[in-house]
Amino acid sequence: MSEDGTRAVSVIAFIGSVFSPWYAWSGRRDPENHVCINVATYGPGGRFAMTDRGRAALRQSAERFTVGPSSLHWRGDRLVIDLDERGAAPLFGRLRGRITLTPQALTHVELPLTPDGAHVWRPFAPSCTIAVDLDAPGWRWQGHGYFDANFGTRALEADFAQWSWGRFPLRQGTTCFYDAIRRDGSVIGAAVHVDGRGHAEPIPAPPAAALPRSLWAVRRTTRADSGHRPRQDLPMLDAPFYCRSAVETRIHGEVTTGVHEALDLTRFRQPWMKPMLALRVPRRAGWDFQAGS
Template sequence: MTDRGRGALRQSRDALTVGPSSMHWRGDRLEIEIDERGAPPLFGRLRGHIVLTPKAISGVELPLTPDGAHVWRPFAPSCSIEVALEAAGWHWSGHGYFDANFGTRALERDFTDWTWGRFPTGGGATCFYDARRRDGSRLAAGFRFDAEGKAEAVTPPPPARLPRSLWALRRETRADAGYAPRQVKAMLDAPFYCRAAVRTCIDGEETTGVHEALDLRRFRSPLLKPMLALRVPRRARWRFD
């Protein structure tokens, strides 16, 4: 990921280009071209092609604050994905999803922390969003998506603790009563953010999905924010030729 200035942005109805990387809808597929530079400790160029084919598109939008300043949009809760990066071992295909967050204020202004999880099920996928806001209120949301992308709000199962991350980040997810969820694969560990594959149980069905934990108190720290410049470099003056 690279932060770039407005001059590096081009957008149309079916395409989004940011610097040398881009996303294009071609029929029912989202094709992603990546041309970036790796961040420490993985230096060098990162190039390749990703194809995401949604099984269905959802119209769900979940406001994360009462005033709608932050919104979660699960565009395609279930997808097939093909990844072909220019590196040995970085070619694979499997099951994925496509979502995004939108907002008009900085996240750290409104949230203390949150956890999120998306878990494939026999009929589609189930997502959980748990957040603590800075005003003391809480969000505890659950959605079940069927194979056609139709969403149904569900009451989440009880909270269940996960072991702390490598940076001692507090984590929890949702699981049937009495089930102990566990991490099965590390994806990203940072002082304020952790992403991992987690095994849990929902309505009697064991499933492995993507889980994230975000601590915005740590993110606000003036000691940690400068570290972002190492992982997400800025190229404000980049321009198209």
């Protein structure tokens, strides 16, 4: 998110593209044949790109992850993301340039999201600085960011009905909330604070606080001090089953704006959802690195 709060960017690298209809239709048997670097920019001139690519587009090593024309690689203590993607309908156009993420510190936190460990959240670097340099007017800026990962051996919709997640920067580190309802009715209500040195510890979570439903009527909740009403500052991604936005809240007396996500996996399970997604998530099975296409 930019320092002035008017622009933001998200990048998600997938092996086994969990929100891809093509991966679901394949039976999820071969995750390396459904890879993607999803990028979205939020603010004036924002774009969205999410191409499901085949095995031919994937290259990976200890230092680099490449999918077709885009890649993530470590350069010393910085994660450099080089992008060259095509925007999805209805806002076609190139998403091209570089994003550099510099972690303040790395953590060793691992949070199992199911009792059997089939789903795990890893907040590698909740506090980062970010430098964005994209080939578009107004898309050269600096701000704060984060770097995390989710791992799973089953489909998300097989185990979860819904979840909300939030990452909020504070004067002394970053606080993350993970609230979810599993399909068996059990719940997750995790609150983790990570200081500037990467030390993480569970903290008492402020009370749950409702946000207005998204444009697609996705239910949203976050955490806030008692009596404080959180609000959306910047709309980001609004999909039939998923909403991402910048949200202002108050945590233990400190007002902060961070990134919030809400996911309705009961809706995502519906068979009519996959054809809708295919309009925004094209499939491109082949790739030739020498030709660059």
